[in-house]
Amino acid sequence: xxxxxxxxxxxxxxxxxxxxxxxxxxxxxxxxxxxxxxxxxxxxxxxxxxxxxxxxxxxxxxxxxxxxxxxxxxxxxxxxxxxxxxxxxxxxxxxxxxxxxxxxxxxxxxxxxxxxxxxxxxxxxxxxxxxxxxxxxxxxxxxxxxxxxxxxxxxxxxxxxxxxxxxxxxxxxxxxxxxxxxxxxxxxxxxxxxxxxxxxxxxxxxxxxxxxxxxxxxxxxxxxxxxxxxxxxxxxxxxxxxxxxxxxxxxxxxxxxxxxxxxxxx
Amino acid sequence: xxxxxxxxxxxxxxxxxxxxxxxxxxxxxxxxxxxxxxxxxxxxxxxxxxxxxxxxxxxxxxxxxxxxxxxxxxxxxxxxxxxxxxxxxxxxxxxxxxxxxxxxxxxxxxxxxxxxxxxxxxxxxxxxxxxxxxxxxxxxxxxxxxxxxxxxxxxxxxxxxxxxxxxxxxxxxxxxxxxxxxxxxxxxxxxxxxxxxxxxxxxxxxxxxxxxxxxxxxxxxxxxxxxxxxxxxxxxxxxxxxxxxxxxxxxxxxxxxxxxxxxxxxxxxxxxxxxxxxxxx
Numbered sequence: 001x002x003x004x005x006x007x008x009x010x011x012x013x014x015x016x017x018x019x020x021x022x023x024x025x026x027x028x029x030x031x032x033x034x035x036x037x038x039x040x041x042x043x044x045x046x047x048x049x050x051x052x053x054x055x056x057x058x059x060x061x062x063x064x065x066x067x068x069x070x071x072x073x074x075x076x077x078x079x080x081x082x083x084x085x086x087x088x089x090x091x092x093x094x095x096x097x098x099x100x101x102x103x104x105x106x107x108x109x110x111x112x113x114x115x116x117x118x119x120x121x122x123x124x125x126x127x128x129x130x131x132x133x134x135x136x137x138x139x140x141x142x143x144x145x146x147x148x149x150x151x152x153x154x155x156x157x158x159x160x161x162x163x164x165x166x167x168x169x170x171x172x173x174x175x176x177x178x179x180x181x182x183x184x185x186x187x188x189x190x191x192x193x194x195x196x197x198x199x200x201x202x203x204x205x206x207x208x209x210x211x212x213x214x215x216x217x218x219x220x221x222x223x224x225x226x227x228x229x230x231x232x233x234x235x236x237x238x239x240x241x242x243x244x245x246x247x248x249x250x251x252x253x254x255x256x257x258x259x260x261x262x263x264x265x266x
Numbered sequence: 267x268x269x270x271x272x273x274x275x276x277x278x279x280x281x282x283x284x285x286x287x288x289x290x291x292x293x294x295x296x297x298x299x300x301x302x303x304x305x306x307x308x309x310x311x312x313x314x315x316x317x318x319x320x321x322x323x324x325x326x327x328x329x330x331x332x333x334x335x336x337x338x339x340x341x342x343x344x345x346x347x348x349x350x351x352x353x354x355x356x357x358x359x360x361x362x363x364x365x366x367x368x369x370x371x372x373x374x375x376x377x378x379x380x381x382x383x384x385x386x387x388x389x390x391x392x393x394x395x396x397x398x399x400x401x402x403x404x405x406x407x408x409x410x411x412x413x414x415x416x417x418x419x420x421x422x423x424x425x426x427x428x429x430x431x432x433x434x435x436x437x438x439x440x441x442x443x444x445x446x447x448x449x450x451x452x453x454x455x456x457x458x459x460x461x462x463x464x465x466x467x468x469x470x471x472x473x474x475x476x477x478x479x480x481x482x483x484x485x486x487x488x489x490x491x492x493x494x495x496x497x498x499x500x501x502x503x504x505x506x507x508x509x510x511x512x513x514x515x516x517x518x519x520x521x522x523x524x525x526x527x528x529x530x531x532x533x534x535x536x537x538x539x540x541x542x543x544x545x546x547x
Contacts, residue, residue, distance in 0.1 A: 096497050172341040174420075176368040184366060188357040222504040264357040265402035 010134035044235040052235035077219040085144025093152035101160020122208045136216035147208035148201035158194025193264040199255040206248050268296035275329035290483040302457045304467035307477030313460040314532035321347050343371050344415040350429040352409040354401040361397040371420040389413040427459035464515050470506050479522050
């Protein structure tokens with residue numbers, strides 16, 4: 001095969017990518033052309049979605065009552081819940097993960113439970129949260145908490161348990177205090193694994209928040225999608241779906257660059 | 267009473283199958299203050315394990331380590347190790363790696379004093395200009411210079427060198443050995459070094475401990491190297507005693523290599539009569 005220079009290859013990839021998008025949009029446009037007379041007849045066309053998107057992006061922060069808020073306001077609600085639930089999960093999971101990683105017997109003892117709890121859909125906890133907390137907003141935050149907890153915990157424990165003996169030897173020789181050992185050796189050594197866990201779970205937390213908000217209602221991008229579906233405003237639904245995708249990419253990019261700064265070469 | 271005493275130390279590892287493997291047994295080695303002692307032996311004779319036991323990173327199965335009159339069984343700032351694989355913390359810069367050690371050893375010093383001290387050692391090992399590089403950006407020789415600086419800054423009672431130059435190319439090794447000799451002359455540290463390199467051992471040491479092959483390796487003999495100090499490599503290498511000691515050690519290692527003893531036509535491990543070769547310069 002002929003060797004291609006990196007730039008040529010990259011340009012080729014971009015062209016294919018844009019061509020596929022154009023193809024998809026035109027097929028979509030052509031197949032929905034016949035059905036633009038009423039809101040209930042078939043899917044909206046890409047131009048209709050585009051028009052709606054423009055309308056919503058040009059005024060993202062309006063607030064006209066409970067069922068009529070700008071897309072920016074709804075996203076802010078969702079991101080706010082995400083921030084609270086996710087940060088709490090990160091603090092709990094990293095602390096617990098470090099303890100498990102440093103103590104093989106504790107790790108062994110708790111690992112079976114973690115393995116059972118990890119695959120449970122975070123939404124499955126919702127009824128229990130609603131019953132015990134009796135607050136739908138807090139319950140949604142707890143769903144985020146549950147969705148982020150396990151990947152961070154498992155990765156942190158794995159990362160800490162796998163710290164090279166050499167680094168721990170150095171900290172032993174230098175008689176570092178527990179605190180100094182944690183911040184100068186253990187956490188930096190396990191940082192790549194911990195950030196990998198953070199990156200996985202920010203994605204799953206963002207997926208979970210949409211579903212949780214559909215259930216609890218009131219505010220947030222998930223509720224917005226559900227509410228617009230009830231209004232049969234499918235162009236808003238499609239636009240909101242795309243927005244969640246974009247926000248997800250931004251979150252992932254953020255953690256990607258964090259991973260880059262905290263990674264180290266041996 | 268010697269400064270560092272290795273008293274009848276044995277190490278037995280429990281194997282996964284339930285059996286046990288005695289790596290070395292009844293090693294008795296006394297090192298005086300300020301002495302440079304090397305240990306030479308084949309891979310598997312447990313010399314690195316013994317070094318780790320002295321460092322407190324591993325426990326002896328039998329016997330004891332006595333430093334300055336006190337038995338020791340945990341790591342401490344009175345013993346620092348220079349590791350074969352450098353063991354620098356890769357997320358820290360050169361400066362930070364040394365700073366961590368200095369801060370640990372001299373917690374009572376103020377910020378400026380620690381900084382000046384770290385900088386002095388960075389200059390001493392020729393790393394000025396590289397202090398803000400991470401270890402991954404450095405060559406093996408430069409990394410081990412950081413390792414040496416880190417160990418010397420702590421001003422330990424005993425310096426433990428675990429095949430420190432094995433992963434460094436031959437040309438750099440010569441320079442860094444000279445630098446080590448320099449630093450040792452300046453500090454008069456007590457040093458225990460483990461090495462495969464016979465010439466390195468002769469050049470640097472006052473005494474060389476020869477181990478038979480493992481398992482159940484034993485300390486067979488101790489060779490005295492009485493060349494005057496400070497030593498200059500080229501001069502030492504020209505001495506007839508240098509060649510004699512080198513030949514003796516290589517002969518010893520050859521007689522003790524596992525392949526030969528397995529063949530059965532050489533004296534079994536440990537049977538060699540312990541005899542010191544004394545080189546008067």
